[in-house]
Amino acid sequence: MPTDEPIARASDTGAMLAAVTDRMGNMHRAQVHRDPWPDFASFAIADYEEPLRRAAAVQWAGRARAEHGSIQQFAQLAHVLSEVRAPLHWYGALGRLITDEVRHAELCAEMAHACWPEGRAREPAVFAWPRPRTPWPLPPDPSDEAAAWRWAAEAIAVACCIGETLSRPMLEAIAVVATDPIAEASARQILRDEHLHATFGWEAMADITPRLGDDDRAAVHERIARALGGFQASTACGIEVADVAGKSIEIVRGAPNLGTLADEQYAMIFYATLEAEILPQLDALGLDGSRAWAERG
Ligand SMILES: [Fe+2]
Ligand SMILES: [Fe+2]
Numbered sequence: 001m002p003t004d005e006p007i008a009r010a011s012d013t014g015a016m017l018a019a020v021t022d023r024m025g026n027m028h029r030a031q032v033h034r035d036p037w038p039d040f041a042s043f044a045i046a047d048y049e050e051p052l053r054r055a056a057a058v059q060w061a062g063r064a065r066a067e068h069g070s071i072q073q074f075a076q077l078a079h080v081l082s083e084v085r086a087p088l089h090w091y092g093a094l095g096r097l098i099t100d101e102v103r104h105a106e107l108c109a110e111m112a113h114a115c116w117p118e119g120r121a122r123e124p125a126v127f128a129w130p131r132p133r134t135p136w137p138l139p140p141d142p143s144d145e146a147a148a149w150r151w152a153a154e155a156i157a158v159a160c161c162i163g164e165t166l167s168r169p170m171l172e173a174i175a176v177v178a179t180d181p182i183a184e185a186s187a188r189q190i191l192r193d194e195h196l197h198a199t200f201g202w203e204a205m206a207d208i209t210p211r212l213g214d215d216d217r218a219a220v221h222e223r224i225a226r227a228l229g230g231f232q233a234s235t236a237c238g239i240e241v242a243d244v245a246g247k248s249i250e251i252v253r254g255a256p257n258l259g260t261l262a263d264e265q266y267a268m269i270f271y272a273t274l275e276a277e278i279l280p281q282l283d284a285l286g287l288d289g290s291r292a293w294a295e296r297g
Pocket of ligand 1: 067070101
């Protein structure tokens with residue numbers, strides 16, 4: 001909500017939806033809000049039992065933190081790409097990615113707050129807003145242009161080619177199972193953007209990869225292998241590929257759902273997307289996705 005109260009900083013309050021001035025809010029909304037912005041104030045809180053709302057707040061708050069992490073990652077990538085003077089068109093595309101991630105973080109944070117408003121006082125840890133951490137080291141000194149391009153290739157492969165390609169089917173599933181109209185609208189707004197983010201990654205990698213030397217290519221491969229292990233740990237919920245082999249997944253609308261998936265659904269979407277999209281596209285770039293998966297960290 002816009003307010004003229006003194007500005008509270010997220011770092012001071014831990015709030016994922018810290019208040020801002022009216023003017024700042026207007027600038028933000030003009031750039032980031034899409035029509036129709038979900039009416040979070042009209043969330044039908046009385047229609048849902050508290051355990052269901054709490055479980056949804058946990059997942060939406062986790063998504064808000066992940067989306068905030070994407071803002072940090074793409075902002076850092078934009079900085080490095082400007083150092084190596086990537087084509088101007090790349091910044092236009094990447095600028096869109098950054099504003100999209102701001103929108104996603106806000107949608108997810110609003111959903112978390114709407115689902116479980118009483119939880120903010122009861123379990124503030126659910127709504128924690130820690131400093132995001134990139135899943136890669138700090139960029140090298142940009143005077144070493146080859147090292148900076150290698151760093152950019154690693155970041156794009158991890159965040160866009162793997163992360164964003166996984167996002168789309170996850171959001172698709174969330175939009176299908178969500179019975180609440182505001183939860184579904186939030187998922188669909190995010191879903192509309194994610195395929196573009198993956199496309200940015202695959203297009204950029206198709207440009208960069210042929211220019212990488214053998215050592216750089218080996219480093220990118222190693223980073224991808226490590227990232228695949230990281231995504232498996234964070235997305236497959238401890239479920240191994242052998243546990244779901246031969247099983248089929250059912251994503252259907254049924255019981256009241258505020259935009260949550262079960263562990264097994266997350267895991268099966270993860271493995272299916274890996275097999276059908278991510279590993280073949282890495283192979284097509286000459287980055288040997290199957291070997292990276294076998295060597296995952
Ligand atoms: Fe996102
Ligand atoms: Fe994204």
